[in-house]
C-alpha cells in the first residue's frame with residue numbers, strides 16, 4: 001500500500017530561484033528564509049520519499065487563459081521546464097510517475113472531480129522552485145513527481161472547501177494504491193501577498209500564522225473562507241492558500257508538526273515553511 | 284430570467300456534413316435520415332431561440348492527450364472550425380456568447396464542477412454538424428452558441444450520473460441568469476456504435492430505443508450505468524450517450540417535458556442515429 | 568481506467584494504454600495539418616522518428632494493421648486522421664479490423680437494424 005508520510009508547505013516564488021542561482025543564501029535579506037530549510041531537507045533525506053505529489057499553480061507557462069483548467073494533473077513520466085519569459089534559469093527535467101498518477105486520475109474522476117489530465121506538461125517555477133529548495137543543485141532526479149495544478153489566476157477559482165476535498169480524494173486514492181511507495185505531499189505558494197493594483201504589497205502576518213496553526217490542528221476552519229474572503233484578508237494572490245489547503249486535505253490520518261519557519265517579506269510575500277509528519281489511518 | 288425552451292438530441296457524425304455538402308439528402312442511403320429533420324427545424328424556426336448550449340465531444344481537433352479536460356466550456360465571442368485531417372469541409376465561424384457563458388462558468392465552479400474554461404477554442408464536427416443539420420446552408424450565424432465538450436475518448440470519462448448532474452447545474456445557471464434570452468440545449472453524438480477493435484460495427488438497436496424512451500421521463504434509469512456498461516451495451520463510442528444525458532440534465536427542473544419528435548435510423552455510417560426533441564412549458 | 572470487464576474485440580483506451588500510445592497518437596494528431604500530412608507521405612520512416620514511435624508502433628503503421636495500432640495504445644480518434652490521410656472511410660477501417668470486406672461490413676451494419 002502506498003503511504004503518505006508527510007506534508008510540506010513552502011513558498012515557490014521565482015526570486016528564490018534567482019537567489020539560489022546567484023548564491024545569495026547567506027546575505028542578510030535571504031538568510032532568515034533559507035535558514036528554515038535544512039531541517040526539512042534532513043527529514044526528506046532521512047525518510048526518502050519515492051513520490052512527491054506537488055500542488056502548485058501554473059503562472060502562464062503551460063496554461064494560458066485560452067484553455068484554463070480548474071484542476072489539472074500530470075500523468076507523464078517526465079516533465080520539462082522552459083523559458084518563462086522573465087529570465088529565471090530553466091531547470092533540468094523532472095521525473096514523473098505515470099502508474100500512480102493514472103490511479104489517482106481514475107479515482108478522482110470516479111469521485112466526481114473533473115480533472116484535466118496531462119500526458120505532456122511543462123512545469124513552471126511554482127513546481128521547480130520548491131523541488132530545488134528541497135534538493136539544492138537540482139538533485140531531485142531520483143524522486144518521482146506528480147504535478148497537480150490548481151487555478152489561482154483567473155476567477156472563478158475553486159473554493160477552499162473544494163480544494164480541500166480534492167486533497168482528501170487524492171489522499172484516499174493514494175491509500176488504495178497497491179504498490180509500496182512512500183509519498184510526500186507539497187503545498188506550494190502563498191502566503192499573503194498582492195502583486196497587482198493600488199493594494200499591491202499587502203502582507204498579513206497575523207493571518208498567515210493563524211493559517212499555519214489551523215493547517216496543523218483545524219484545517220476544516222480554513223475551508224470556511226471563500227476566495228473573496230482570502231483576497232480581502234490575504235491579498236489577490238493570497239488565494240494560493242488553496243494549494244496549502246489541498247496538501248492538508250491529503251493527510252487523512254494523524255498529523256504532527258515537526259518544523260515551522262515563517263518569514264516576511266520574501267519578495268512581496270509572507271513565506272510559510274512547515275513540515276507535518278503523517279500517519280495513515282488504520283484500515 | 285433566461286428561459287429554457289427545450290432540448291434536442293441528434294447525431295453528429297462527420298458523414299452527415301459530407302452528405303449535405305454534396306447534396307445527397309435525397310439519395311436512398313440518406314433520405315430516411317434527413318426526412319426526420321424538418322419538424323425539428325420548423326420548431327426552431329417558430330421558437331426563435333437566442334442561444335444554443337451544445338454538448339459535444341471533441342474528436343481530436345482542439346484537445347489532445349497532452350491536456351485532456353473532462354469537461355470544457357467555451358466563453359468566447361466566436362469559435363472557428365479547422366482542418367480535422369480527414370478531408371471534411373471546414374465550416375464558417377460559429378457565433379459565441381460571453382455573458383451567459385461566464386455566468387454558467389461561475390455557477391459551475393461554485394457548485395464543484397472543475398471545468399476547463401476556454402476563451403479560444405476550435406470546434407469540430409461534433410458541434411458543427413448538428414448546427415448545420417438544424418440550420419442547413421450554414422445559416423446558424425444568428426444563434427449564439429455555447430460549446431460544452433465532454434471527454435468521451437479516453438478513460439477515465441465522467442460517469443453518466445456526473446454528466447447528468449453537470450447538465451443539471453448548467454440548467455440551473457441558465458434559470459438564474461438575469462436576462463430574457465430564450466435558450467435551447469443540444470445533446471449530440473451517439474447512439475450505439477463502435478469504431479475500434481474486432482468488435483467494430485457493433486450497434487444495439489433495442490438499447491438505443493430503450494434510451495430514447497427513458498430520455499423523456501425516466502432519465503435516472505440511464506444515469507445508473509457505468510461507462511463500462513455503456514461500452515458493453517452500446518459499443519466503445521456508445522459512451523457518447525453522456526452528451527444526451529447532460530442535455531437531459533439541463534431540462535431537469537423544468538417539470539414534465541413534451542416529446543415533440545422522435546426518430547431512429549440505422550446505419551448512418553457506423554452508428555444508430557437518433558433524433559429527439561423535448562420541449563418545456565416555456566416553448567410556445 | 569483499469570479494464571474491469573473484458574468485452575471481446577474491445578481494447579479500452581485507459582490511462583496506461585494512453586501512456587503507451589502517446590507518441591503514436593501525437594503523430595496522428597499532427598495530421599490535422601496539411602503540411603504535416605505531406606511531410607508524412609514524403610518520408611514515413613523519418614516521420615516515425617520525428618515523433619519517436621516505439622518499434623511496435625512503427626511496425627503496426629508499416630503494416631497498416633489497425634488492431635496492432637490499437638494494441639500499441641492508438642486512439643481511434645487520431646487513427647481516424649491517419650485513415651483519412653490514406654483515403655479510407657470508417658467502413659473501410661471497420662472491415663480491416665473485423666476481417667470483412669467493406670461491403671460485408673456495410674451489410675453487417677444494415678443487418679443490425681433488422682430487429
Ligand SMILES: [Fe+2]
Pocket residue numbers: 295296340342409472473523
Ligand atoms: Fe462523435
